[in-house]
Amino acid sequence: MRLRLNGITKQFPGVLANDHVSIEVDRGEILALLGENGAGKTTLMNILSGLYRPDEGEIVVDEKPHAFRDPAEAIASGIGMVHQHFMLVPIFDVTDSVTLGSEVTRGPIGALDRPAARARIVELSETYGLDVDPDAMIEDLPVGVRQRVEILKALYRHSDILVLDEPSAVLTPQETEELFVIIRGLAKAGTAIIFISHKLNEVIEIADRITVLRLGRVVGTVTPAETSQSALAEMMVGRQVQLTVDRKDVTRGEVVLAVKGLQVRDDRGEIAVKHVELEVHAGEIVGVAGVQGNGQTEFVEALTGLRAVDAGTITISGTEIHQDPRYIADLGVAHIPEDRLRDGLIRGFTVAENYVLDAYHREPYSSGIRLHRDAVAAAATQAVSDFDIRTPSIMTDVGSLSGGNQQKVIVAREFGRDVKLVVGSQPTRGLDVGSIEYIHRRIVEQRDAGVAILIVSTELDEVLALADRIAVMYDGEIVGILPAAEATRERVGLLMGGVR
């Protein structure tokens, strides 16, 4: 066996992150590690890469036990990590990025031998079908290619145990297919691969064996042939999971959000949103689909008062809005921002503080200048139980919660008050099955209660699953609006590519 982890246990204060976890992977094998956020996948990989030491258990490489004191020792044992967030220098070219840290040198003063390094990179990319221009600048490369550079980096360091952490999270469906071809090629050449994911269809497609983790423990190991998506989901979440969203028929009410001739500029002053006309009625979900970077971000920022309106109007229940987030929130607009830790939460603040982030100045949380901590604590405690937020306490730093629970804090805050309109931007980005299911259910509940909902998402599946009407955004324009019944994947896909 190329690599075995035997009974790995890692305890953090209050959390048993790994509880006697054992996995193994051999040469030429693709092992998928499946689990929800917080199941202990990342901790396990940090132990494998030498960042953490296990409290118990051993790492066995080629039947010899190892204890990695730092990442360098893990790399020396042939372990290569491709992280979810790439570790590349934007202004370096591919050759420099790949060699960084293990440069080829020659001569007594250690001059860089770039030609030798470049030749080796070209050879590697040809051997494994990793199509990369060694002289291209990282910043000019699309995300999918950057990922190939990360894989090259690992191969360049003679890694033959390759760990890919959520590699498809940043890729389009086409790029994911290309990645899978590469992974299969690597396995055929004898590399042992650990593929970490929470996407069920992917692990079934790529893996030879699937090990499922839940709450720090191994639930079981199965082969794709003997399992199914719903069986895997059940293993992962610990109960039956509904993979589609249940939606009642609701008659839609009056117009809540009306956007007329909207034009918005981006940070560089370019027109990012062009003459957008859109209405969202009470009791309906409108989904805005589109490839990332087609003006969705600027559109949402204008709707929520974070960006100036260049031309046109936005009215909410007949009131025209201007650039003032607090005023808009007070009109009854809930906002789920696209990046929870950047826009929605304050790391370093407790769960309770984040829960009142946009209401701390109102009764009952404050009177005059004073902040009533008891009232904040009481409301947060209620929200934690209402929204099933898994946290050691309401005094816990929100940054130490899992992504799903962080998103629940935001949803609890935004849905916890009287809401007329929900603007959700990538509301389930990076979340696991259980959390996605939960957030979707909450959103549909709001719709059924007569709230107008606008969901902007680059995940076509999400838009198709939730929306009553689908608007497609391309190059700053709404290029088409389809009722759900007519919105096939193909039609929407064509519109997303700008074909009307």
Added chain:
Amino acid sequence: MRRLPIGPATILWTIVAIAFAVQFALEGAYIALGVEILVGLVVLVLSTRPQGRTFLGRLKLPVLAIISAFIVGGVVLIFSDLEFYAAFPGDPLGTLAASLGRVGSAYGALIVGALGDPGKIVAALGSGNANKIGIAFRPISETLLATTPLILAGLAVAVAFRSGIFNIGAEGQLKIGAVFAVWVGIWVPLPGPLHILAALAAGVIGGAAWGFIPGILKAKTGAHEVITTIMLNAIAQQIMLTLLLSPILQPEGGTTPISRTVMDSAQLPVLLDLPKIRVHFGLIIALLAAVWTSWLMFRTTKGFEFRAAGLNPRAAGYAGMRAGRTIVLAMIVSGGLAGLAGASEVLGTTHYLSPTISPGYGWDAIALALLGGTRPSGVVIAALLFGALRAGGPSMALATGVPIDLLAFISALVIMFVAAPRLVREIYRVRLSATAPSTPQVVETPL
């Protein structure tokens, strides 16, 4: 391989500490010995506590940083002595012992200079002679006197830090506060306590105004506060000098840049009416200001906004807080606290204004705000340490001939060690008890 529970540095320090203890005992320097044992006990207690959110856990890194700074300071003192190199080849052990003795007596003198001699204190209290008591308590009084402006200026910097603003301008805000306060103290005749209050208020207003300028510049134009506050320090200095040489502050016929003395009614009373005791009511004001700052930051909606803006201005904006307003307000509060430091100095310590009103309190404030973890209680403790260094330094220099610059060096080292927590953690093998294994930052929010 398991790592040793204690680092090599800890073993080395222990040996050095024992050497010092022997040295002190032989010399009969029992205060120094006592302080050393006390420090040793504190370290021992702290070493059993992981670094984290508890009171002792929070104390851990700063204390270790301070001790490391003194140790490195001692080593530098030994190796900067030319006689050491001359005598070392002949008698290595003897020279080393003598050098350690020199360091020991320097630190001993520093401690006595900052805290007083317990023998003398007991004797003076026994004699009942007010003069003797005053002299015996003078070192502590001087330490607290220097601590007073440091607390206020440190709070000023800490409030700004917490709000995400790097206020380098406490020095200038302090001076403008002093100018305002001294003007009211000289020219506005008011009865007793009212006059003091008016003069203090003037100091706060002056400092707040001087904090408002970089605040509004940052909010409206994005001008970086580090640049603007440094420039405003220079401007404040020039304004102060100009006014000191003008009839507005200068006594009739005066030629030196020293102001008139403030009226008696505007002077802050000393805490103890004894000869040689100078520590005054400003200390109480500073402590009250610390309590007030703590209340402001953690019990009010404004403090909530300050801290939110400091941790994640973007999310604060998404939540509907107004970034510009928060910046301006935080700078007003910060400047006001620094201005109060200036007012306390002119009304309590000097009773007049001169160009040497601040021997760098505003700069020390940046260091001690960091050392105190930008929390008001931490600032008070850190200010006591810096106050003791300022008060004990001259005694040390006088008694042992060790240059007073050593203390500036040690202060700088303290900051270096505080600013490099990972270094200290590595040297002393400190365990982290953070809730999140991936966040090295200690989160400090009581709510």
